Amino acid sequence: MDAEDQPIDTEAERDEDAYALSPKVVAAILDAVEEGDRERLIALMEPLHAADIADLLEQIHSDERRALIQLYDREFDGEILSELEESVREEVIGFLSPQVLAEAVRELDSDDVVDLVEFLDEPQQEAILDVLEDVDRAAVELALSYPEGSAGRLMQSEVVMAPEHWNVGQAIDHMRSSDRLPDAFYHVILVDPRLHPIGNVSLGRLMASGRDVPLKSITEEMFRVIPVTQDEEDVAYAFNQYHLISAPVVNEDGRLVGQITIDDAMIVLDEEHEEDILRLAGVGEGSLSDRVVETVKGRFPWLAVNLVTAIMASMVIAQFDGVIAQYVALAVLMPIVASMGGNAGTQSLTVAVRAIATRDLTGSNVWRVIRREVLVGLANGLAFALLMAVVGYFWFGSTSLAIVLAAAMIINLVIAGLAGTVIPVVLDRFNVDPALASGAFVTTVTDVVGFFAFLGFAAVYLL
Amino acid sequence: MDAEDQPIDTEAERDEDAYALSPKVVAAILDAVEEGDRERLIALMEPLHAADIADLLEQIHSDERRALIQLYDREFDGEILSELEESVREEVIGFLSPQVLAEAVRELDSDDVVDLVEFLDEPQQEAILDVLEDVDRAAVELALSYPEGSAGRLMQSEVVMAPEHWNVGQAIDHMRSSDRLPDAFYHVILVDPRLHPIGNVSLGRLMASGRDVPLKSITEEMFRVIPVTQDEEDVAYAFNQYHLISAPVVNEDGRLVGQITIDDAMIVLDEEHEEDILRLAGVGEGSLSDRVVETVKGRFPWLAVNLVTAIMASMVIAQFDGVIAQYVALAVLMPIVASMGGNAGTQSLTVAVRAIATRDLTGSNVWRVIRREVLVGLANGLAFALLMAVVGYFWFGSTSLAIVLAAAMIINLVIAGLAGTVIPVVLDRFNVDPALASGAFVTTVTDVVGFFAFLGFAAVYLL
Known part of the structure; x- marks a missing residue:
């Protein structure tokens, strides 16, 4: 079949498909909020991803925002906070009742909490840290001790590592018996006895190899270790240039302290681009939802x-x-x-x-x-x-x-x-x-x- | 430790760290080329990633490019071609001897070959397709039959799928016995009997679950299926908005035909940004290496x-x-x-x-x-x-x-x-x-x- 013969979706269909958040949905939601119809609101919001709900909150008026959040109440998900722009985020946090906020924050991974609190005012920051469990709070506070815009702020501390002398079977057994694997991980990081990372084994490769194969023999060719103080811009560059999926982060002694995954790098890359475009046009920081x-x-x-x-x-x-x-x-x-x-x-x-x-x-x-x-x-x-x-x-x-x-x-x-x-x-x-x-x-x-x-x-x- | 106390690397160190390709290395390489010192050239190029070598080729003069490539000869890697900008790529392909080109192309995955040939002139395109094995050639030609800038051009046809009724053990055994797993994959795609994708199980989740657990019970909450004719811009938006790592691609009948991974989406996102910036400034397409x-x-x-x-x-x-x-x-x-x-x-x-x-x-x-x-x-x-x-x-x-x-x-x-x-x-x-x-x-x-x-x-x- 020739390329020209291929039917491209009509514009209307494409919109339908690509925008989860259509003006029609927004209007229906605002309608439900105005009528105070909680059940209808929840039903309308149910199919929306947190990122879409965040976009919705950014697009509507501040009064509507407050009404929506108060009606939505306990349904409010922590991920929505992560997805919100800073300017709107602070306002939304102020609208949430203390219990809803506490519940929302506890659902989040430590790197998302860091992202959430790092630019908040002291009292708001404290309020959020206070609801965390001790372990999580310690992880967040450690991350906050690294400079703003550094790899340390971007990384998650949860990693899966294995001693360099293990084989595939040992790694798989270890993972299967571990009860606290990270939500998202793509590599097993090989470390030497001083916990210095020396190679990455992808999960796909692990799956494709026999149990007796030494991990050392199937590490990926491309391996970059990121210093915890490295600028996030350089981190994003490395991910983009070398097509990394995840990379280990090390402290000053070269010890493994966390990992950065491509989705975080993609967000940084996106922000850098945005900043460049706006700066070239002589527009400082700022977003569409600013007053x-x-x-x-x-x-x-x-x-x-x-x-x-x-x-x-x-x-x-x-x-x-x-x-x-x-x-x-x-x-x-x-x-x-x-x-x-x-x-x-x-x-x-x-x-x-x-x-x-x-x-x-x-x-x-x-x-x-x-x-x-x-x-x-x-x-x-x-x-x-x-x-x-x-x-x-x-x-x-x-x-x-x-x-x-x-x-x-x-x-x-x-x-x-x-x-x-x-x-x-x-x-x-x-x-x-x-x-x-x-x-x-x-x-x-x-x-x-x-x-x-x-x-x-x-x-x-x-x- | 306070954030302010953290030593940030000095600019010099940062450059050292972040740039694999320093002006010093470039000068040494050009020196080796001028002296015709093949061994030194190979030694200098050895630590460089294909993406860095591509950058190097883009930065030097056309005559230097030809001399370097002819001296480097059989060492030339197919991935370098993938990383090159279009304007330079055509020239470089012209400099390669037919055997070197054939070898370079055979190393590539089918989606990289598509990316390589889609904008080449007919004779150059034919020359490359001719060196492929029949199976690969068919995959490339199928991809080329989809519209330019569509998901079909972006996807790789290699996927790992499993019937919806399988459990974790069956999926793992299947993968371990399969001898043609893709180079990079992050999900097992569950399909119904008509090969319609119905869910994604991440490899990490697979590792963390018992052998008896049904795959259906551990699919990811976020699941988007991409129509093969969807615009690549919309694909990149979906990956960015919903933090996808990989997504199945389906044809008009809803059948699974391939997958798109985040690294491909990241490249599209990057190109879209670049295009926006340049268009806003009234600069058409074009790159630094254009004449x-x-x-x-x-x-x-x-x-x-x-x-x-x-x-x-x-x-x-x-x-x-x-x-x-x-x-x-x-x-x-x-x-x-x-x-x-x-x-x-x-x-x-x-x-x-x-x-x-x-x-x-x-x-x-x-x-x-x-x-x-x-x-x-x-x-x-x-x-x-x-x-x-x-x-x-x-x-x-x-x-x-x-x-x-x-x-x-x-x-x-x-x-x-x-x-x-x-x-x-x-x-x-x-x-x-x-x-x-x-x-x-x-x-x-x-x-x-x-x-x-x-x-x-x-x-x-x-x-």
């Missing part, structure tokens, strides 16, 4: 930075007010040069920021990339110079104006390619997140250069 | 769209040339209003595009989000109106000019919030990727509104 005041506060600083750069560009224009007064066409055309430079610069900078994040832009190829971006700027500059010269000539009937426009366009697009690459690379060298700060710098450069080149050429050439 | 010509071609259309919108903005300015000739200060200040609007619009639009991608912005909350963005625009508009009025007054000493500036700023930031949300939502409704097209529309709106409001008010108020 107006928080959102204004989050966006104001970035607009303020932009205001400063815009004023700098205006000051360049102000130097040429005499020329503009004589040739108003300059005022009409100058935003084009600046805008094209800004766009070309953003293109280069986005490619560079992404390449730095994925570690594809390194000391080994930085000069080649800069050279390429400058050449790309030159090529596009020449193309658009020609286009703009034609536009300028036919619009204002002046050959000189067309030449000035063309020259400024070439210069600005070359500078855009250069600045768009060099600025993020330099910021990265100084350990400033290039996604965070490059945009403002690059557009300042392209605005200033664009206005200066265009108006400067005009002053020399037209007067 | 200048390809890069120019990729970026030109986006700059051309921007040129059209910039010219539209200029045409608005041209309507007011008389006013500008009288008050040159207007030409100096007008880019500020447009630039602030453009930035605020980009903020709103990025948040909206992300929220649509993560399905947090739905029919249920779209009006609330639009309302919020407009209010945020109003609040920031008022703040910056005040600031700019002060700047305008002290810079040009004119109260009227300050009032015009402030009024235009408020209007443009409100419109930015509105356009930044409504435009991506509408594009999404019409099945146009909002990441792709929103930027140009939104900045057109903010430029046109910014210039028109500012110059229009000035024309009325200052003349």
Whole structure:
């Protein structure tokens, strides 16, 4: 059968299938809440996954949230808390009755509790830790002792390990007799007598091997040990780059203290991406469920930075007010040069920021990339110079104006390619997140250069 | 120990740890290639993972690439091909001798071969399919018969399944006696007599349960079946939202045809993110290893769209040339209003595009989000109106000019919030990727509104 012949689901069906949470379901749930019909609410929520319920809570109004949670009461599941965004999470915790909260938290794994409490205020954090059993509380407090954003915060302490000299049969018997296996695990970790991990045996491989086979002979080729203080960003990179499913975490002495599984790494990767996209757009942290005041506060600083750069560009224009007064066409055309430079610069900078994040832009190829971006700027500059010269000539009937426009366009697009690459690379060298700060710098450069080149050429050439 | 007391690795150590591929290693390898020292090259490459070797090949020059591959010869591993970016992959395949290529491809799993050949030209594709054994070739060709970007292309056909009435002991015995278990699997899939999947039993749970326990009683709570034609984007969403590790894939009749594992989903998620970021910045597909010509071609259309919108903005300015000739200060200040609007619009639009991608912005909350963005625009508009009025007054000493500036700023930031949300939502409704097209529309709106409001008010108020 040919690929073209394959029926793709219609959009409607796809939506049906992909969204567990349809607007129709949301409306029905809000309806049940309004009528105070607890049984109907529970029936409607029953098929929903905790992640979908969390999405629902994020999408509705704060008053509806409170009403829903109070009506839902004891049905509230701990996993919903784990899935909620921070901004909504704190509010929801406040809505829960102490008994419901206690029950919800006790259901969770220790790494989920860590994730839940690490950004809470002291009193809320205490309230949650207090309901945990001593063993769990100790595990959570140990994890909290590791730096924020480190592997130690991400790992779960439950692991399955085996001495390096065991064979397959011993490992299987051990697991079958153990009464506290983790909820999710994919490897048996081989350890030496000092508890240093020396290899991973996948459960699949274990199943496929005879009982007498030594574990040592069937360890996976790919084996990475993660230091407990390693940055979670590097952990996510390793999982993504080497296709890891789980990896052992070790303390400063190299002793096994826990494991990180791919689902945790996937969440970190997702967050890093989100952060990059939002930072590139000059949106600080923030989510759709933030209130107006928080959102204004989050966006104001970035607009303020932009205001400063815009004023700098205006000051360049102000130097040429005499020329503009004589040739108003300059005022009409100058935003084009600046805008094209800004766009070309953003293109280069986005490619560079992404390449730095994925570690594809390194000391080994930085000069080649800069050279390429400058050449790309030159090529596009020449193309658009020609286009703009034609536009300028036919619009204002002046050959000189067309030449000035063309020259400024070439210069600005070359500078855009250069600045768009060099600025993020330099910021990265100084350990400033290039996604965070490059945009403002690059557009300042392209605005200033664009206005200066265009108006400067005009002053020399037209007067 | 307190979190603050924890020593974080210094940057140098972190780099050492996180980058298997340091510029030093790259330099040593290129050195060995230049000297034609095959043994040293092999020794240097030996500790590197296929993914790192692929990164290396992407970072070096095309001539170096050819020399390295020819020197490395038979050592070349099939997995390196899987890890390469498409643009470099085709070139590398061309550099490999037919025997080396054949050997490299035969090592791969069927889903990796699909990934490898699906975007190759017909002759290259044929050359690779020809070296496969008949069974593998049939599996690859079946996968290629599913639509591009569908679950069918992503899945592996190797699965471990068990009849629904089996118990733990039977499943384990079956696996231990099977001689063709997949390389990586995490679940035993329970199927009914018609081969419809009805549940997943995780290997960990299997290990933890007695031999007599029926499989049906220990299936995972979370179970999603993926239709073979489902879009890979929806597959990745499901894995991310529901923390799946693997999921069965079924054909139109609901029969089990394969499975998708989390590592494949993670790659898709990563690609989707990359695409979103690049599209938001007006960079088409493309990678750091593309040549200048390809890069120019990729970026030109986006700059051309921007040129059209910039010219539209200029045409608005041209309507007011008389006013500008009288008050040159207007030409100096007008880019500020447009630039602030453009930035605020980009903020709103990025948040909206992300929220649509993560399905947090739905029919249920779209009006609330639009309302919020407009209010945020109003609040920031008022703040910056005040600031700019002060700047305008002290810079040009004119109260009227300050009032015009402030009024235009408020209007443009409100419109930015509105356009930044409504435009991506509408594009999404019409099945146009909002990441792709929103930027140009939104900045057109903010430029046109910014210039028109500012110059229009000035024309009325200052003349």
